[in-house]
Amino acid sequence: MPLYAYRCTDCLDFEVSAAMGEAAASLPCPACGIPSPRRFTAPNLSRAASSAYRLIESTKRSAAEPAVVSSPGPAPRTAGGNITTNPLHRKLPRPD
Numbered sequence: 001m002p003l004y005a006y007r008c009t010d011c012l013d014f015e016v017s018a019a020m021g022e023a024a025a026s027l028p029c030p031a032c033g034i035p036s037p038r039r040f041t042a043p044n045l046s047r048a049a050s051s052a053y054r055l056i057e058s059t060k061r062s063a064a065e066p067a068v069v070s071s072p073g074p075a076p077r078t079a080g081g082n083i084t085t086n087p088l089h090r091k092l093p094r095p096d
């Protein structure tokens with residue numbers, strides 16, 4: 001459920017979780033009870049699913065302290081590793 005922000009004139013802002021479109025235009029402040037109007041804020045959309053955000057997060061995490069790996073990565077492809085296993089490729093002309 002989204003969070004809706006309200007601003008009390010005497011206290012700090014407070015947030016209330018309510019169903020989408022069910023937020024009241026004004027709620028009593030939980031501290032003093034004064035009716036507080038709803039404050040309109042920018043939508044706090046989640047960016048956690050995007051690959052760009054994950055890259056930024058992983059870069060930030062490893063900026064001060066590089067990630068320690070327990071083993072080297074997969075072996076790089078060598079020239080001999082490019083041999084095809086498709087039987088149709090045996091019929092292709094070969095260099096002399």
Ligand SMILES: [Zn+2]
Nearest residue numbers: 008011029032
């Ligand atoms: Zn208040």
